[in-house]
Amino acid sequence: xxxxxxxxxxxxxxxxxxxxxxxxxxxxxxxxxxxxxxxxxxxxxxxxxxxxxxxxxxxxxxxxxxxxxxxxxxxxxxxxxxxxxxxxxxxxxxxxxxxxxxxxxxxxxxxxxxxxxxxxxxxxxxxxxxxxxxxxxxxxxxxxxxxxxxxxxxxxxxxxxxxxxxxxxxxxxxxxxxxxxxxxxxxxxxxxxxxxxxxxxxxxxxxxxxxxxxxxxxxxxxxxxxxxxxxxxxxxxxx
Amino acid sequence: xxxxxxxxxxxxxxxxxxxxxxxxxxxxxxxxxxxxxxxxxxxxxxxxxxxxxxxxxxxxxxxxxxxxxxxxxxxxxxxxxxxxxxxxxxxxxxxxxxxxxxxxxxxxxxxxxxxxxxxxxxxxxxxxxxxxxxxxxxxxxxxxxxxxxxxxxxxxxxxxxxxxxxxxxxxxxxxxxxxxxxxxxxxxxxxxxxxxxxxxxxxxxxxxxxxxxxxxxxxxxxxxxxxxxxxxxxxxxxx
DNA sequence: GCGGTTAGTTGAACGTGTTCAAATTCGGTT
DNA sequence: AACCGAATTTGAACACGTTCAACTAACCGC
Numbered sequence: 001x002x003x004x005x006x007x008x009x010x011x012x013x014x015x016x017x018x019x020x021x022x023x024x025x026x027x028x029x030x031x032x033x034x035x036x037x038x039x040x041x042x043x044x045x046x047x048x049x050x051x052x053x054x055x056x057x058x059x060x061x062x063x064x065x066x067x068x069x070x071x072x073x074x075x076x077x078x079x080x081x082x083x084x085x086x087x088x089x090x091x092x093x094x095x096x097x098x099x100x101x102x103x104x105x106x107x108x109x110x111x112x113x114x115x116x117x118x119x120x121x122x123x124x125x126x127x128x129x130x131x132x133x134x135x136x137x138x139x140x141x142x143x144x145x146x147x148x149x150x151x152x153x154x155x156x157x158x159x160x161x162x163x164x165x166x167x168x169x170x171x172x173x174x175x176x177x178x179x180x181x182x183x184x185x186x187x188x189x190x191x192x193x194x195x196x197x198x199x200x201x202x203x204x205x206x207x208x209x210x211x212x213x214x215x216x217x218x219x220x221x222x223x224x225x226x227x228x229x230x231x232x233x234x235x236x237x238x239x
Numbered sequence: 240x241x242x243x244x245x246x247x248x249x250x251x252x253x254x255x256x257x258x259x260x261x262x263x264x265x266x267x268x269x270x271x272x273x274x275x276x277x278x279x280x281x282x283x284x285x286x287x288x289x290x291x292x293x294x295x296x297x298x299x300x301x302x303x304x305x306x307x308x309x310x311x312x313x314x315x316x317x318x319x320x321x322x323x324x325x326x327x328x329x330x331x332x333x334x335x336x337x338x339x340x341x342x343x344x345x346x347x348x349x350x351x352x353x354x355x356x357x358x359x360x361x362x363x364x365x366x367x368x369x370x371x372x373x374x375x376x377x378x379x380x381x382x383x384x385x386x387x388x389x390x391x392x393x394x395x396x397x398x399x400x401x402x403x404x405x406x407x408x409x410x411x412x413x414x415x416x417x418x419x420x421x422x423x424x425x426x427x428x429x430x431x432x433x434x435x436x437x438x439x440x441x442x443x444x445x446x447x448x449x450x451x452x453x454x455x456x457x458x459x460x461x462x463x464x465x466x467x468x469x470x471x472x473x474x475x476x477x478x
Numbered sequence: 479g480c481g482g483t484t485a486g487t488t489g490a491a492c493g494t495g496t497t498c499a500a501a502t503t504c505g506g507t508t
Numbered sequence: 509a510a511c512c513g514a515a516t517t518t519g520a521a522c523a524c525g526t527t528c529a530a531c532t533a534a535c536c537g538c
Contacts (some may be wrong), residue, residue, distance in 0.1 A: 420498095
């Protein structure tokens, strides 16, 4: 009941500055040496603060990953929103958003392997799938709401309501692929995006057809159930 | 080139015994207290060996997870093979295998959260998706080969060839769901299995239809590409 | 300016995963 | 029975993530 959801320990501009300094330093070192190779001590030293101070702003090393997520998302939105002004079909809008996401994450490719380390652990507070209330996840889904909103395509209400979430899951899948993708310039990922966006677009058209109503209802019910199961895990609080 | 793939350090019956002792102790403690809460020191102490000795048999704590995978798989096969003698349709065979898998893993539900912790990290030698040569994965796919082999259903060659792998991926998805499933007696997972096995069966029938050949080719090509991308990651060796 | 409350900062200490050189045991050979 | 090399076992040492009690700085009402 009385579980607090506050994350930021920042209360003053001074703290904001220190927090940013530590995060920037950490991300820079993650980029250069990877996550495991970067120690909290090294981050603190390079940032010119004490070890304990780093823990004042980031509850654990893993929380730096969440901050990284947040940063990536902010950058992504900053690029995507203006770009979305121009596109109008669902297909082009989705394509734009997906490509920009890869663009934004590019510098962190070798570090990104850890992103999914906690994704499967229901206990982890960083699991983006298991925590309905996770603000990064919320914000991320919101972007896909914008992708859907802006289209004139006729999409049934039930599907339209679920679509942002579905697209978000799809986008997580693409990121998972990208993490493993070693092809030069991530060509494979871009090709996969091209192909799958096409497929997604077709499936939405198909699924919007009145004839598909029963199947669609069935499939959406299944999706709901999957989501419920994942979200039910917020019972246990600490640890 | 000269990368060695040996995992077992066991050369004598004595070693086998100690290895088993350590593994059994570890799994028992994982069951009771979970993975994080169980320290290597505690395992060693309870098993009556030294800390270093545990590391002689298991390169790291994570490798105990792989051994756990292996154990689960062995148990699963031991139950599944006899059961498969009786079933003959693809649907019933798959249903049997899936239910037994959950049955076997049941005692480890709360520990199982860590199973997917490394699943997303391309670097990890434990990632079952990224290591084509992983013997546990091989053996696991083999079981699904048996599921497919035993059916008389007409399945096109190209699909039949890929099907065991596809079913294995499907089964990993179910496990991921099960990990998050907090419903009493895992009812939700069993229901999901019932539903999805039905769907899988229908999709195989559908996909086997000659009319679907172009779409099937297309989809299988995509699957191949996904697999390639995951497997390409075995370039880097140590660390 | 002063006292007090909160924000921010420090570094020592602890627990845990991991490594390693040295010691011990084992199985076979002479 | 003595010996040798390999397999096994040991425990101390190290590095790193994390915690925490104590300290300092900043701010606010008076």
